[in-house]
Amino acid sequence: MGNLLWIFVASMLVNNFTLVLFLGLCSFLGVTHNIGTALRLGLANLFVLVVTAASVTVLNKYILGATPFLRIIAFIVVIASLVQIVEMAVKKLSPSLFRTLGIYLPLITTNCAILALAIFQTNRQYNFIEAQVFALGAGAGLILALTLMASIREKLQFATVPNIAKGAAIIFIVAGGLSLAFMGFAGLLSGG
Amino acid sequence: MSGPHVAEMPAADVPVVAHPQSWRLLLTLGVAGGLAGLLIVLVFNWTRPRIEAYKSQQIRAAIEEVLHAPQRTDTLYLDHGGIATKLSPSADPSKVERIYKGYAADGGVIGYAIGASEAGFADQIVLLFGYEPREKQLLGIKILDSKETPGLGDKIQKPPFYAQFAGRLAPLLGVKGKAPPGDKRAIEMITGATISSRAVIREINNAVQRWQPLLDRYQRTGGTN
Amino acid sequence: MHEHCGSSAATISVAGKGPTAAQDLLKGIWKENPVLVQLLGGCSTLAVTNSVVNGLAMGLATLFVLVFSSLFVSSLRKVVPNEVRISTYVLIIATFTTLADMGLEALVPETHKALGAFIALIVANCIVLGRQEAFSAKNNVWRSVLDALGMGLGFTLTLTMMGAIRELLGAGSFFGYNVFGPRFEPWVIMVLPPGGFFTLGAILLWLGWWRSMRDRREREKAAAPTIQFHAYEAPAGPAKVA
Numbered sequence: 001m002g003n004l005l006w007i008f009v010a011s012m013l014v015n016n017f018t019l020v021l022f023l024g025l026c027s028f029l030g031v032t033h034n035i036g037t038a039l040r041l042g043l044a045n046l047f048v049l050v051v052t053a054a055s056v057t058v059l060n061k062y063i064l065g066a067t068p069f070l071r072i073i074a075f076i077v078v079i080a081s082l083v084q085i086v087e088m089a090v091k092k093l094s095p096s097l098f099r100t101l102g103i104y105l106p107l108i109t110t111n112c113a114i115l116a117l118a119i120f121q122t123n124r125q126y127n128f129i130e131a132q133v134f135a136l137g138a139g140a141g142l143i144l145a146l147t148l149m150a151s152i153r154e155k156l157q158f159a160t161v162p163n164i165a166k167g168a169a170i171i172f173i174v175a176g177g178l179s180l181a182f183m184g185f186a187g188l189l190s191g192g
Numbered sequence: 193m194s195g196p197h198v199a200e201m202p203a204a205d206v207p208v209v210a211h212p213q214s215w216r217l218l219l220t221l222g223v224a225g226g227l228a229g230l231l232i233v234l235v236f237n238w239t240r241p242r243i244e245a246y247k248s249q250q251i252r253a254a255i256e257e258v259l260h261a262p263q264r265t266d267t268l269y270l271d272h273g274g275i276a277t278k279l280s281p282s283a284d285p286s287k288v289e290r291i292y293k294g295y296a297a298d299g300g301v302i303g304y305a306i307g308a309s310e311a312g313f314a315d316q317i318v319l320l321f322g323y324e325p326r327e328k329q330l331l332g333i334k335i336l337d338s339k340e341t342p343g344l345g346d347k348i349q350k351p352p353f354y355a356q357f358a359g360r361l362a363p364l365l366g367v368k369g370k371a372p373p374g375d376k377r378a379i380e381m382i383t384g385a386t387i388s389s390r391a392v393i394r395e396i397n398n399a400v401q402r403w404q405p406l407l408d409r410y411q412r413t414g415g416t417n
Numbered sequence: 418m419h420e421h422c423g424s425s426a427a428t429i430s431v432a433g434k435g436p437t438a439a440q441d442l443l444k445g446i447w448k449e450n451p452v453l454v455q456l457l458g459g460c461s462t463l464a465v466t467n468s469v470v471n472g473l474a475m476g477l478a479t480l481f482v483l484v485f486s487s488l489f490v491s492s493l494r495k496v497v498p499n500e501v502r503i504s505t506y507v508l509i510i511a512t513f514t515t516l517a518d519m520g521l522e523a524l525v526p527e528t529h530k531a532l533g534a535f536i537a538l539i540v541a542n543c544i545v546l547g548r549q550e551a552f553s554a555k556n557n558v559w560r561s562v563l564d565a566l567g568m569g570l571g572f573t574l575t576l577t578m579m580g581a582i583r584e585l586l587g588a589g590s591f592f593g594y595n596v597f598g599p600r601f602e603p604w605v606i607m608v609l610p611p612g613g614f615f616t617l618g619a620i621l622l623w624l625g626w627w628r629s630m631r632d633r634r635e636r637e638k639a640a641a642p643t644i645q646f647h648a649y650e651a652p653a654g655p656a657k658v659a
Binding site for chain 3: 019020021022023024025026028033050055069070071072073076077080109110111112114115119120123152163164165166167168169170171172173176177180181183
């Protein structure tokens with residue numbers, strides 16, 4: 001149990017996927033102009049992460065044992081298919097959500113975070129439960145990073161940003177500040 | 193849909209067009225997949241020997257270090273819940289766990305080199321340690337793979353930290369600051385990197401706990417000492 | 418489905434004729450630099466640039482995947498049906514990523530260990546898929562390879578530069594060789610995650626400043642002749658014709 005708690009806290013805070021491991025930066029840059037969109041995309045990511053973790057556990061156990069070199073291809077195929085399914089499901093279940101997320105849903109496939117999750121859990125040989133907890137933590141961390149960035153950017157619209165810093169430069173500097181703050185989590189659960 | 197055909201086909205024929213099309217789609221993907229697989233398998237067979245050679249060279253160098261340059265080493269396998277010198281025919285060589293037994297020049301056993309891999313701060317810390325099961329003494333450790341924070345956690349790979357382990361007794365105890373002089377179990381943890389330090393200590397303790405009964409049984413039932 | 422990656426690739430074509438071969442090669446290095454201008458491939462850029470060696474290795478690995486993927490995608494562009502276009506591209510890219518992964522592990526095992534999972538992430542790198550969609554799928558093999566080469570070189574140069582900055586400041590070394598001597602207290606934050614963000618932010622700041630300087634110079638150049646014209650009354654028209 002302590003192990004699971006560490007996996008969750010580590011993937012959410014200590015080794016946050018975006019602010020520490022630099023994964024999922026495309027959506028971090030592109031989708032964080034608005035808190036609502038950021039939150040929704042984060043949730044979509046969380047869902048895909050959890051389902052991917054489950055699929056990868058099955059894949060590793062039954063199929064990839066004999067052919068480890070097909071790992072990358074297998075993972076990317078599974079992720080692409082899952083995103084397609086999620087896209088269709090969202091379209092059917094909530095057309096308004098689909099319209100809001102629009103172009104950002106396919107973006108999840110090329111989100112390095114999903115593929116990275118698959119690779120990390122394979123390297124660390126997580127079992128099914130550990131992988132699920134890992135995915136939940138990672139997804140929660142993504143949501144946290146995305147919404148934090150979005151809230152700051154919304155405020156930034158009313159701030160005087162120097163001309164040369166407008167656009168990506170200020171976002172990266174702010175992200176650096178966030179990352180610095182997250183380093184404070186390094187001592188969390190150090191008894192474990 | 194392919195350009196030229198769209199102009200010619202009336203809408204009613206669309207279902208007929210779809211059939212050869214999906215056949216073609218599958219063929220394309222199949223051929224692409226087949227070629228990809230072939231290419232990967234070829235390169236895999238070319239690179240595998242080099243990768244294995246490197247890995248075994250690394251292990252050998254680590255064994256040299258943690259067992260203080262043994263004259264020769266034997267590989268022991270964890271097979272069917274017990275330590276054996278030979279693999280049983282049913283065992284899968286790529287999956288079975290190994291430890292290494294080192295002998296001194298006079299034929300006496302120096303100890304066993306045991307591997308461990310557990311989560312540190314950033315990712316798994318893989319290490320090998322030399323162990324003498326009768327005295328429960330650590331002979332030395334070598335970190336094989338760690339992705340700990342540069343400048344902080346990666347100090348576990350530097351001499352002041354890992355050199356401590358030689359001569360310590362299991363189970364180890366991590367202490368902050370200076371270790372009490374007579375305490376043979378104490379390991380001083382790195383300031384600012386207690387998680388990484390603790391991970392190393394915990395890994396070794398867990399491995400010792402796991403292998404001690406197996407080693408005891410092995411030595412009792414005839415493994416030479 | 419992957420329109421996102423493609424739309425980010427801003428292909429600036431020269432007015433008049435299409436871009437020359439040289440332009441296709443060179444645009445990836447500066448004008449359309451995949452990291453600094455197109456803002457793609459952020460994951461690899463920040464994660465593996467904590468040293469020169471790592472940045473260089475990742476850049477070259479991505480270059481390899483880019484060039485060979487472009488080669489195959491361009492060769493097959495007329496043969497692959499539209500529906501499975503993206504899937505085939507992803508398959509090709511994933512294949513070469515796997516090859517790069519295995520190759521690195523066999524040839525430079527230490528660097529491979531340092532780069533870890535990020536080599537496999539080349540397949541999710543928007544630069545690669547973006548170039549296939551935006552360029553290789555629509556151009557002949559020669560141009561596609563040049564384009565991929567240019568993008569890959571631009572990527573490698575950027576990564577190496579960032580690696581150099583972070584390693585020099587964060588560890589006091591370059592390519593593993595100690596530069597500043599034993600008394601140097603390394604600015605450790607530079608090789609840690611915040612340092613990655615700050616370094617890229619600083620480079621983009623510098624780029625923004627350079628651009629504003631350039632724009633200002635061009636504005637001044639455009640404004641100047643008008644002033645001159647008013648200062649000197651133009652000579653009488655007929656005299657000029659002669």
